[in-house]
Amino acid sequence: MKLKWTLLLMLSLLLSVFLVACSGDEGETTEETGSDDTQSEETTDEGDSGEQVLNFINGDTIPSMDPSLATDEYGFQFIGATMEGLYRLDENAKPVEGIAKDHSVSKDGLIWTFELREDAKWSNGDAVTAHDFVYGWQRAVNPDTGSEYGPYMMSGVIKNAEEVSKGDKPVEELGVKAEDDYTFVVELANPVPYFESLTTFGTFMPLNKKFVEEQGDKFATSSDTLLSNGPYKFVDWESTSTSWELEKNEDYWDAETVQLDKMTYEVVKDPQTSVDLYEAGTIDRAGLSSDLVDQYSTHEDYVVTPETSVFYLKMNQTRNDALANTNIRAAISRAYNKQALVDEILNNGSIVANGLIPKDFAPMPGSGEDFREVSGDLVTYDVDKANEYWEKGLEELGTDKVEIEFLAGDTETAKTMNEYLVNQLESNLPGLDITLKQVPFEQRLDLDTNMDYDIQFAGWGPDYLDPYTFLTLWITDGGNNKMGYSNPDYDALLDEASVDLAQDNEARYENFLEAEKILFEDAAIAPIYQRAKAQLVSPKVQGVFVNPFGATYEYKWASAGSEQ
Template sequence: MKLKWSLLLALGLLLSVFLVACSGDDGDSAEGTGSDDKKEEEPAKEEENVEQVLNFINGDTIPSMDPSMATDEYGFQFLGATMEGLYRLDENAEPVEGIATEHKVSEDGLTWTFTLREDAVWSNGDPVTAHDFVYAWQRAVDPDTGSEYGPYMMGGVIKNATAVNTGDAPVEDLGVKADGDYTLVVELENPVPYFESLTTFGTFLPLNQKFVEEQGDKFATSTDTLLSNGPYKLTDWESTSSSWNLEKNADYWDAETVKLEKMTYEVVKDPQTGVDLYESGTVDRAGLSSDLVDQYSTHEDYVVTPETSVFYLKMNQTRNEALANTNVRAAISRAFDKQALVDQILNNGSLVANGLIPANFTPMPGGGEDFREVSGDLVTYDVEKAKEYWEKGLEELGTDSVELEFLAGDSETAKTMNEYLANQLETNLPGLKVTLKQVPFEQRLDLDTNMDYDIQFSGWGPDYLDPYTFLNLWLTDGGNNKMGYSNPDYDALLEKTTTELAQDNEARYQTFLEAEKMLFEDAAIAPVYQSAMAQLVSPKVKGVYVNPFGPTYEYKWASVGAEE
């Protein structure tokens, strides 16, 4: 997801992503987007009679609460708290009962039949039915909706999704049907090994058709134009709000499990401000920038957690002639010291990224080695090689200088990183001038969508547990490509993993290895780091689970315990 476009992203230390689910952009977060320490996951003792309220900070406003339109970490985080799809991820990132209680899969892997519970209702009292899923999924791929994630998540997965989105088939042809009110039948284009986990993602949430159509353009723009069917309700919120609340949804089918009565949120972009609020007891969690890590690393509430989000430089091959040159891109991808960046600027446990698929994300089939270890380092910091590629690129362009605009986030920590990267590039690539364009998260999403940038600091948090969630970002004309990269051979490799190799996982993973190598032979992107998160977390925060994809935090089982 955009970071956490997938993001997402949002960064563990308040850097710009995401985009989250979260789809190839980046976000700022004073709170972070990674996991909390295991001490958060201990259930509160039932006999503890404490107020079930937690107070958090968020790195920016919520761009959208419309499941069809959300693309970023913030949107998917609050959709995940207020809504529920067929399944929900538990503490082990395994799908557990949501609106669906069970499902059956046909022998050829193409037809999934879900049995829905009959006691789930919307917050206006309407029952949640199979028709709500049919409407929501059709809406997500309907070209009139203008969804980015609908065609991205469903194309090539749900039967006829691409044909519907391109206008070649009516929405009624989408492979999702209601067999009565409480049976949902889904037809796939090809067998999809990760489909069950995919149904937990925000784009696949149901929608109450009557309510959505009554609200019209106002749908999902404020508390009054939202419906919930999940553990919490969003209150005191409008699309421009800098503060809002999550309150327990008494109408949720499993409300008895939900212990928290309320969570408050305040937008805070400056990490020092966040820490000050934590120290005063105003908030219960705060992200740390590198200078604050040095100050608080011995604090008893200090927590560092690895994440599966990867950050990189996107290089737009359509807007600037220089970036259409492979040698120029290869030079840029080798011209900045990543180790110094993670050690000195991030200083939070983040890892250097020399590929796209993150470390400790997915093993090779059969419980083999980690994918990242097998694939190895595909592009590393190397000033001499960077200069060689640079000179070749300039010669091919017939120039001795290049000017590039660098699009990135506007938080204080993000600015430090942006300036470092720009300085490294200008220092190590003679004749390069970099102009920084640092803007708020939502504006970056718009600029990315319109491909109105040269270089962009961006990131991706996985949407499901499979390498395809990263590698399909760069398919020709893909919804998250947004940088003009195109290689028919790369496209063909990825297509094989979803068609002829769909039920042969060993062959799929070997093809993924080949595709990742090809991506960096083309110097499509410049990997920077795999994120980790440094935070201060109150000991009273219990039962907050951290997802490896989708919403960063799962609050269904959260509670407030007595401080230790």
């Protein structure tokens, strides 16, 4: 997830599908799946009572607050604000104390023993114990739960997670146990270099078994059917809410560190409306669409923040015969001008993506070189080459015409980008006829899950600090694949990296480089851009950290300061 790590700018909103991780979008205008990415807008002020208050916008409703079922940036953003796992990320994206005070690791890297604090409580007064982690993690991989992220995040990581998720072993055989109330022991399937950072992610939250089972199907559908053990808790929220509040959780073990008394949220999809609210002082952060960037780039509150979320076209190889053809997919991936898109439509600091792993995310072990620089440009805009592939593909299909449905978001910024991409593809590939289907974020997630689309505008924000968080998306039958892609050589490289090479980071990264090349030789996806956020941010918004993975924003240390 992570998808993280989220939320974002208007454009951000534009986008996506962020399923997980990182990665939905909260307050601006692009959506991602996965760690899917989403983002939030905030505002702050002190009311007459002297309360510390931030007021935000969110790009859409929250699809799910169930840690076992969330797959998008919106869900993971608010799970991160209201819940706490073993660790949480600090200002430098390093894991710091959460429910765990400390841990030890066996010499073979397989047994992790976490010492839990005894002063952590749920918002109903119950103690947070090791049993809550056992139940939460087991529930995430229990096939009866129907989680996408549980199997995705835990298979090949926690011992027996894959077997449990497939129903081949009982959930009690998952490699987790409560040695006592405050000692949580995890047995890994293989050494995992990034495991500590993984424990900060939303899927790995503890759950109060008695409460969850009492709520049944209503669990996590409203503020009354949720429990918090993190810095904040929901007020007056339901799954269909277009406005809600978070208030400080006085039962949080570190409540004295939390300075904000309240954060308010309202769903706003239109960039101009967001800016109008900012100018009126109603919110303290607003994402900017490209036309608004030109207008506000000299504003004293203008800020551009690079991100590690990548957006691309997913091409479903199972529903449309044309997209099962490698040459057709290769043509599509080269037939739109990405530089013009980031310069003219996004205009927010986003950069062209010619691969999957983002720039400035993963340094190569040993040399420290950026993975993206070493791997290079794997697919670029090239109309001549696109037409060569297109003609080969049409010949192989025995046709001169291809009809495709394009699934994308319905925010104002998204619509502009969608229309641009459709125009580019139809103009540069003779005989291509595209039907544009623009739907709300939650509906897009459902269509993706059911593989009910041809081409989809999607995005992914990392769920942890490792290239594997991106590359594992396309493993055969993986929980986030959802497009029918399969290559045994690709699978083998990633399997070797996670098993035989688990403790040899340099060799792991060589496998990652080779796997990424295979992905683009197969034209599995068509990369578009790596996101940045252009925003107006009030100087009152202080202590808000932007995470490179997982929930987009960290608010534990946030405050509503003076405008001066």
